[in-house]
Amino acid sequence: MPLRTDKNWRHGAVLLDSENTRFALWAPDAKAVNVEVQDGQSLAMVAQNDGWFVLEARCPAGTRYRYKINGDMEVPDPASRAQASDVHSPSVVVDPLSYEWQNTDWQGRPWHEAVIYEVHAGVLGGYAGIEKHLERLAGLGVTAIELMPIAQFPGTRNWGYDGVLPYAPQSTYGTPEELKHLIDAAHGFGLMVILDVVYNHFGPDGNYLGSYAKGFFRSDVSTPWGDAIDFRRREVRDFFIDNALMWLKEYRFDGLRLDAVHAINDSTFLTELAATVHEHIPAPRHVWLNLENEFNQASLLEQGFDAQWNDDGHNTLHVLLTGETDAYYSDFAHQATNKLSRLLSQGFVYQGESTRHGHTRGESSGHLPPSAFVLFLQNHDQIGNRAFGERLSQISHGPALKAATALLLLSPMIPLMFMGDEWAASEPFLFFTDHHGELADAVREGRRGEFADFAAFADEEKREHIPDPNEPATFDACKPAFDAVYLETDIGADHLSWLELYRQLLDIRHREIMPRLEGAQAIDCQELSDGAVSARWSMGDGSLLRIDLNLSEHAVAAPEWHPGSVLFETLPHAAELSRRGTLNPYTAIVSLIATDVSEIQDEQ
Secondary structure (H helix, E strand, O other), rough: OOOOOOOOOOEEEOOOOOOOEEEEEEOOOOOOOOEEEEOOOOOOEEEHHHHEEEEEEEEEOOOOOEEOOOOOOEOOOOOOOEEOOOOOOOOOOOOOOOOOOOOOOOOEEEHHOOOEEEOOOOOOOOHHHOOOOOOHHHHOOEEEEOOOEEEEEEOOOOOOOOOOEEEEEEEOOOHHHHHHHHHHHHHHOOEEEEEOOOOOOOOOHHHHHHHOOOHHEEEEEEEOOEEEEEEOHHHHHHHHHHHHHHHHHOOOOEEEEEEEHHOOOOOHHHHHHHHHHHOOOOOOOOEEEOOOOOOOOHHHHHHHHHHHOOOOHHHHHHHHHOOOHHHHHHHHOOOHHHHHHHHHHOOOOOOOOOOOOOEEEEEOOOOOOOOHHEEEEEOOOHHHOOOOOOOOOHOOOOOHHHHHHHHHHHHEEEEEOOOOOHOOOOOOOOOOOOOOOHHHHHHHHHHHHHOOHHHHHHOOHHOOOOOOOHHHHHHHHHOOHHHHHHHOOOOOHHHHHHHHHHHHHHHHHHHHHHHHHHEEEEEEEEEEEEEEEEEEEEEEOOOOOEEEEEEOOEEOOOOOOOEEEEEEEOOOOOOHHHHEEEEOOEEEEEEEOOHHHHHHHHHO
16 A cells, blocks of 8 residues: 655645645646636646646635646636536635634544435525525434535536545535535534445536546456546546545544445555545544445444445335335345344345355344444435436335334434435435436436336336436425425325324434444344344443334234333334233334443343
């Protein structure tokens, strides 16, 4: 692994004082680079060792600039801290100290207190739009909001995973100062703010790196998005590690979620990033690093990363709730109840077993604490990757979904909700972009081609009806009805009953689960019948948490009952019936037993 030294420049435009800026560009394939400033000046950069071009010039904050490569091609700064408009526009010099923080004593929150609410800034009206909902979310019991990626992407509408300028907050969502104001305001309500970052690829439009820094990529390793990023290079590692530090230190985000790290072909980069973050941001400040990782590498969760999004949990519960077994759900169709038992007792379902493609997947995870796994019933992917963006409330049986929601919010795993879950939103979340020309055609056809493995869309003619990601109407359809719901106007009793359920469950989590979560460990999970399990955890204070769950339409024999306090039951008298030996259909019973857990373990 290449070591970082003081000779390595910091990428981009760094304000030295109120009037002067140092520009640094790694362009090993360029012969000459100039900084083109907004007033018409063309300033020659000085070539340094290892492909760097550097210049210190009189350019205050707000200066617009581009780089001119070899006298002809003008490009934005790949480490631009802000863009004048889109990814092809001039970059802007930013003063990172200009914002006056109000909640200066904020140190974050312990990870065991996390209740995560994922949002898309665009459909909520940008950074200021999200800010309008903070008080409501805090009142609901949310403790962290997680922003889908906000790095500058082409056009005005995008999920964020097509970003090409990782340092620049998306300009159509607001200014860097407005983003900081959102984070500051969230801290004032006791909310952590987590950012989804994409370090595994760049988007297809607006990335010029290959023209002057081919060493950023590996032509011998491919990913679903093209050539892999070459993390063997010191300059490449620093580009992304410095980006992580910028979000955490300058913007004061409380954590990062790293997208699809299985597409990063150098795990030493990940461990270096985690180590560097924790070195630069020591206690008492809390900063959290989460992963999305198809490989289920439990070992990374012992090397500086706090948790992983548990797709296994979602996929198993989705099969049990909907009966869908197409495409990737087929890996969870066989013995789904056994898989549910395994994920509740050990974290990952796949811990080295083969998938439908014949590939082994995962590492042993049973030794990890429950808080190492982020559990969700749906997220942006699992809704948006459906052809019509339907939510679980529209494709599953309501009573079963309510039982699964009790599991989500009261288990010792870290719960994540997607915006609108709490009122069973009927608005879809579709895949949307703002591409044009041939790229728009390719994205539209590629999107429809993704569903060829689904029985409902095996016919190409049926796939033609899948919404076009580039149509503005596709984006507009995704805006959730926050105001109507929280003002309780014209939304219907069913939506209000869901909202009350979430409030009730989150109140129980805050009161009974969070104080006991540190030190929690799974004990076991017993299969009762198809779709029904009984899971037990040893909590940090020595008590035992038990969740009896029946997602099926049939009553099943309940396990032996231990005296304890019933925290929640989805149906009246469900616990009393369970004591008599019957667990009703679509039932969740959550109980807390103040006992010596070793006595319970001895019974096994």
